[in-house]
Amino acid sequence: EAQVTQNPRYLITVTGKKLTVTCSQNMNHEYMSWYRQDPGLGLRQIYYSMNVEVTDKGDVPEGYKVSRKEKRNFPLILESPSPNQTSLYFCAILDRGSYEQYFGPGTRLTVT
Amino acid sequence: KNQVEQSPQSLIILEGKNCTLQCNYTVSPFSNLRWYKQDTGRGPVSLTIMTFSENTKSNGRYTATLDADTKQSSLHITASQLSDSASYICVVSDQTGGFKTIFGAGTRLFVKA
Numbered sequence: 001e002a003q004v005t006q007n008p009r010y011l012i013t014v015t016g017k018k019l020t021v022t023c024s025q026n027m028n029h030e031y032m033s034w035y036r037q038d039p040g041l042g043l044r045q046i047y048y049s050m051n052v053e054v055t056d057k058g059d060v061p062e063g064y065k066v067s068r069k070e071k072r073n074f075p076l077i078l079e080s081p082s083p084n085q086t087s088l089y090f091c092a093i094l095d096r097g098s099y100e101q102y103f104g105p106g107t108r109l110t111v112t
Numbered sequence: 113k114n115q116v117e118q119s120p121q122s123l124i125i126l127e128g129k130n131c132t133l134q135c136n137y138t139v140s141p142f143s144n145l146r147w148y149k150q151d152t153g154r155g156p157v158s159l160t161i162m163t164f165s166e167n168t169k170s171n172g173r174y175t176a177t178l179d180a181d182t183k184q185s186s187l188h189i190t191a192s193q194l195s196d197s198a199s200y201i202c203v204v205s206d207q208t209g210g211f212k213t214i215f216g217a218g219t220r221l222f223v224k225a
């Protein structure tokens with residue numbers, strides 16, 4: 001079964017200190033995506049990637065960067081985190097054949 | 113603007129009772145609609161996936177319906193259990209097949225003994 005891992009699971013940091021949240025998959029799926037989830041708003045897509053070296057902005061990309069140098073990894077980078085980026089972050093993969101989307105366990109980020 | 117709206121926002125039911133959650137969407141062109149269950153602090157887990165041509169899909173005690181003409185879907189939970197307490201999220205994809213997905217805000221279900 002498809003498995004998505006994220007690290008770290010919990011992170012408390014300060015404004016302006018660069019951080020990276022890693023995401024990796026154990027399958028060979030081309031499509032990966034990052035979401036943030038805030039109370040009352042549902043999940044919102046930050047960035048997605050349709051294949052290696054192919055990334056595109058989602059609905060809320062401001063303040064985030066991603067890279068896709070290899071198929072299994074899709075890190076989320078916050079160059080200069082701000083308190084409004086305090087959120088629960090999920091990485092996900094999509095099986096294009098079945099439309100099944102598998103989510104990672106989440107990373108709870110707090111920026112003070 | 114593509115939107116997905118769910119109702120009710122929250123729901124409390126007694127164990128053993130049935131309930132129905134609603135999802136209305138304006139996403140067009142439409143590819144597929146998914147219902148997810150999300151336990152607090154965990155990633156969503158897929159319950160059902162329906163494409164344009166499907167009207168109903170079951171997964172155990174969960175049954176989803178889709179009316180693509182009226183752009184409405186429902187998730188019916190039969191004989192609820194305490195473990196059904198969770199958020200239920202409706203997700204609609206456009207015809208990119210899943211690359212662009214719109215998530216509803218979810219319905220928070222509480223099942224009480």
